[in-house]
Amino acid sequence: MNVVEILDRLIAFPSVVGTPNHEIAGWIREYAEQHGATVTVLPGPEGDRVNLFATLGPADVPGYILSGHMDVVPPNDPTNSRDLFRMQRVGTRLYGRGASDMKGYLAAMLACLDSLRGKTLKQPLHLAFSYDEEAGCRGAPHMISRLPELCARPLGAIIGEPSGLQAICAHKGKAAVRLTVRGRTGHSSRPDQGLNAIHALTEVLGTAVQTARSLTAGPLDPVFEPPYSTLQVGTVRGGQSVNIIPDLCTADLEARAIAGVVPLEILEPIRQHLTRLPEQGYEVDWTVLSNYPSMSLPQESDLARLMVELTGLPPLAAVSYGTEAGLFQAAGIDAIICGPGDIAHTHKPDEFIETAELEACQQMLERLTARLVA
Structure with a gap:
């Protein structure tokens, strides 16, 4: 199968974030094993989703690790x-869901295995496939925690989020939380007999707004846009x-935090305000929905220089969105972002990838694999 045919097959799997993924994972496993890879299936705690880690x-x-996620955002537009x-x-x-984000990269990862048929590698190539990245990088941590038993510490990980095949050396970290306040209902004519949950949470959200404003003063990192950490209230329901x-x-x-900020x-000032509400009779809950660290790789690092050689392009200093790269770096593995497609085309009804860019990504990965052959 060529890279376009592989992408066609991958897109056909409706691997929506937060749903079982055994079908796409099973197909990828079979394909990788047919090409000589040793594949380890790593179930997540959900019980119906798995990561895959393949080694040649x-x-x-x-x-080196080539890493991408199997899940896609829901088709609900x-x-x-x-x-x-x-x-x-x-x-x-x-066109197709995940063409850029990021089944195009998965297809290139698998297509490059053909170039290794019958060859002996002096250094290994690892393929990492994660689940539920679109829900805040929920699957990758379970896989990364198992790496010490699966392989020697890798020299680097290339995370193939859409970047136009230009390497990216840094991104912001992110944490998302859900605040819940429970009060006491009643008729609006007798507010003295109830506990208005909206009023209570509104006071907490005032702290969030103040915190968001304070972040603009720094710390600052000019490689990011904006150059400071940010905070926003995304939804309110009640x-x-x-x-x-x-x-x-x-x-x-x-x-969303610049490098060096947790x-x-x-969000700690908001959490502290929330925890004071029980003194007024409210019940509260603080649920962490997602949490992953920033990533910052020096442009003079070995991995960054390698990507310049593989792509022929200078790396971008940073982007403000997040990826699984920060999780690899937090585990002591140098990581960088570089993949086919355009982030501007993702999470949209008519997501697409250019055929030439898909093929160029396969060629880039084959230049890497050529270095690993004995």
């Missing part, structure tokens, strides 16, 4: 004009009717 070559020697789980070719474009005291209110918040620490 000597696992006890330092090598009413403006969808295509069957998102059937790849369609229109001119030079290949209430049934204007004449009923709302007894439940929830809000989802996120913090995302959850940004």
Whole structure:
């Protein structure tokens, strides 16, 4: 199968984030094993989702990881004009859910295995396939924690999020939380007999707004846009009717942190305010929805220099979105972002990738594998 045919097959799996992924994982496992890889299935705690870790070559020697996620965002946009789980070719474009984010990279990872048929590797190539990245990088930590028993410490990990095949050396970290306040309902004419959950949570959200404003003063890192950490309230839900005291209110918040700043620490003033509400009779809950660290790789590092040689392009200093790269770096593995596609085309009804860029990614990975052959 060529890289376009592999992408066609991968897009056909409706591997929506938060749902079972055994079908796509099983197909990838079979394909990798047919090409000589040793594949380890790593079930997640959910019980219906798995990570995969495949190795070609000597696992006890330092090598490189190619890493991508199998899940895609849900096809819930009413403006969808295509069957998102059937790849369609229109001119030079290949349309389908995940074409850029990031089944295109997965297809290139698998396609490059053909170049290793019958060859002996002096250094290993590892292929890492994770689940539920789109839900805040939930699957990768379980896989990364198992790496010490699966292989020698890798020389680096290339995370193939869409970057136009230009390496990216840094990204922000992120934490998302859900705040829940439970009060006591009643008729709005007697607010003295109830506990208004919306009123209580609104006070907490005032702290969030103040914290968000304070972040603009720094610390600052000019490689990011904006150059400071950020915080926003994304959703607020509560209430049934204007004449009923709302007894439940929830809000989802996120913090995005520059390198050197811990995302959850940004949210700490909000958590502290929330924990004071029980003194007024409210019940509260603080749920961490996602949490992953920033990534910052020096441009003079061996991995960054390698990517310049493989791509022929200077690396970008940073992006403000997050990836699984920070998790690899936190585990002591140098990581960098470099993959086919454009981030601007992802999470949209008509997601696509250019055929030439998909093929160029395969060629880039084959230049890497050529270095690993004995």
